[in-house]
Amino acid sequence: QVQLQESGPGLVKPSGTLSLTCAISGDSITNDNWWNWVRQPPGKGLEWIGQIHSNGMTNYKPSLKTRVTISVDKSKSRFSLDVNSVTAADTAVYYCARERCSGGSCNGFDNWGQGTLVTVSS
Amino acid sequence: QSALTQPASVSGSPGQSITISCTGTSSDVGGYNFVSWYQQHPGKAPRLMIYHVSNRPSGVSDRFSGSKSGNTASLTISGLQAEDEADYYCSSYTTSSAWVFGGGTKLTVL
Numbered sequence: 001q002v003q004l005q006e007s008g009p010g011l012v013k014p015s016g017t018l019s020l021t022c023a024i025s026g027d028s029i030t031n032d033n034w035w036n037w038v039r040q041p042p043g044k045g046l047e048w049i050g051q052i053h054s055n056g057m058t059n060y061k062p063s064l065k066t067r068v069t070i071s072v073d074k075s076k077s078r079f080s081l082d083v084n085s086v087t088a089a090d091t092a093v094y095y096c097a098r099e100r101c102s103g104g105s106c107n108g109f110d111n112w113g114q115g116t117l118v119t120v121s122s
Numbered sequence: 123q124s125a126l127t128q129p130a131s132v133s134g135s136p137g138q139s140i141t142i143s144c145t146g147t148s149s150d151v152g153g154y155n156f157v158s159w160y161q162q163h164p165g166k167a168p169r170l171m172i173y174h175v176s177n178r179p180s181g182v183s184d185r186f187s188g189s190k191s192g193n194t195a196s197l198t199i200s201g202l203q204a205e206d207e208a209d210y211y212c213s214s215y216t217t218s219s220a221w222v223f224g225g226g227t228k229l230t231v232l
Contacts, residue, residue, distance in 0.1 A: 038168075048213070048221040048223060060220065107179070108173030108174075109158065109168070110179060
């Protein structure tokens with residue numbers, strides 16, 4: 001059974017860097033899957049941030065691309081998110097999610113972490 | 123890259139059917155058969171209900187079905203049950219090699 005677990009500081013100061021990690025168990029990070037970050041501001045909808053493949057390829061939401069970096073640590077079976085120059089608008093529950101792929105076909109975000117609330121405030 | 127357009131809310135009585143629409147453009151919904159639907163109960167993580175427009179993952183009730191016509195995708199829930207009350211989000215792959223979500227629809231079971 002695949003499990004994803006987000007971790008990181010719950011409070012970040014404005015203009016600082018938000019850093020989160022997603023630990024993967026029950027699946028190999030080297031499999032042909034995409035690993036995603038999605039966030040949800042309090043009371044609002046889902047926003048896709050970006051994704052990374054085990055081969056290091058990344059895709060980002062265009063409007064966030066200049067502030068976001070997603071990286072992977074295969075040795076520790078985890079991937080990470082950095083968002084710099086944060087403002088109150090970056091306050092949200094951050095989820096990591098697996099996009100399961102096989103044979104060149106990907107089938108939706110089928111496994112999600114429980115989410116972690118990050119608040120940007122001084 | 124704008125969010126996909128969904129109705130803010132829909133409602134139905136137990137046993138009835140409802141449909142939630144998700145409207146995009148030719149750069150996302152209309153250009154790919156990579157539309158997914160997610161169910162989210164309050165305080166919980168989203169759950170995948172439909173992928174590739176109309177495919178159900180293992181474990182999802184066949185009361186949930188998806189379709190697409192042009193730039194609009196739809197999720198239909200038949201035989202409404204109390205536990206279906208939740209927020210529903212569509213998502214689509216885009217020409218920017220990115221994913222975009224809809225604004226979400228709150229389903230109320232009367």
